[in-house]
Amino acid sequence: MTNGVVLWVGPSEVDGKVIVLLATCLVSPSDNTKTGPMVQLLIMLVDEPPHEAVKSGNDKSVCGDCPARGGPTWKNWCYVLVWQSVLKIWKAFKRGAYPKGDVSDLLASRWSIRGGAYANHSSVPFEENEKIFSALSDAGKKWTLYEHDWRNCDQRLAKWAMASCETIEDVREAISMGWRPYWACLPEDIRAAKEEALLECPFRLDDPTTPQCADCGLCNGKKEEDYRPGIFVPVHGASHKIKNYNKMRESLRVI
Numbered sequence: 001m002t003n004g005v006v007l008w009v010g011p012s013e014v015d016g017k018v019i020v021l022l023a024t025c026l027v028s029p030s031d032n033t034k035t036g037p038m039v040q041l042l043i044m045l046v047d048e049p050p051h052e053a054v055k056s057g058n059d060k061s062v063c064g065d066c067p068a069r070g071g072p073t074w075k076n077w078c079y080v081l082v083w084q085s086v087l088k089i090w091k092a093f094k095r096g097a098y099p100k101g102d103v104s105d106l107l108a109s110r111w112s113i114r115g116g117a118y119a120n121h122s123s124v125p126f127e128e129n130e131k132i133f134s135a136l137s138d139a140g141k142k143w144t145l146y147e148h149d150w151r152n153c154d155q156r157l158a159k160w161a162m163a164s165c166e167t168i169e170d171v172r173e174a175i176s177m178g179w180r181p182y183w184a185c186l187p188e189d190i191r192a193a194k195e196e197a198l199l200e201c202p203f204r205l206d207d208p209t210t211p212q213c214a215d216c217g218l219c220n221g222k223k224e225e226d227y228r229p230g231i232f233v234p235v236h237g238a239s240h241k242i243k244n245y246n247k248m249r250e251s252l253r254v255i
């Protein structure tokens with residue numbers, strides 16, 4: 001079995017540029033303490049290296065208007081190290097290392113699936129997402145998926161994805177629109193998150209008895225008759241990313 005496949009290539013739903021949806025780590029899983037071993041789904045421009053696309057702003061084709069890209073008064077706080085593993089995967093794709101595959105490759109892998117390991121799934125046509133996540137759901141396979149453009153994207157994606165939120169107002173709006181929210185919040189937001197009945201992500205770095213995403217799978221959207229709460233997690237990652245996140249939140253307060 002190959003370790004990576006091309007799931008789809010076609011025009012971005014954001015701006016029509018040619019993008020690719022890849023699956024990697026089908027055999028050798030990712031080495032990520034928080035998520036645990038998972039297949040990674042990544043979306044990239046076909047004709048521009050991902051780290052260059054971040055600099056040129058062309059990452060909009062796959063990330064839309066996600067606030068983690070950076071904005072008028074804050075820098076990029078996206079936790080994905082685009083110039084490392086994502087670039088390596090893009091280069092492998094360009095030299096033809098990944099054969100054409102489909103959802104059966106995901107089902108055949110022993111690992112859970114991490115959607116959006118890089119970029120936003122609404123940049124891919126809904127029908128392609130539906131093929132993947134309905135098959136995973138039918139097979140009882142675990143996945144995680146977060147959608148940043150939940151206000152504007154095809155609303156059927158709420159079945160498979162969490163709404164990525166930045167503020168308590170986002171959380172309330174997402175719930176009112178039929179999404180389960182996922183809020184990477186500041187320590188001072190925890191009370192508001194609990195008052196909104198969100199559940200704190202159970203993972204603890206210092207406690208090996210707590211579940212990783214691969215086993216937990218709570219962040220998988222909202223099914224019919226699904227009364228599970230949304231999730232909050234105090235913002236984490238490299239210190240300069242947290243600083244940039246704080247600047248973004250600051251800018252929301254002054255708008």
Ligand code: SF4
Pocket residue numbers: 144200201202203211212213214216217218219231
């Ligand atoms: S709630 Fe579960 S799936 Fe969601 S981030 Fe936490 S460990 Fe991962």
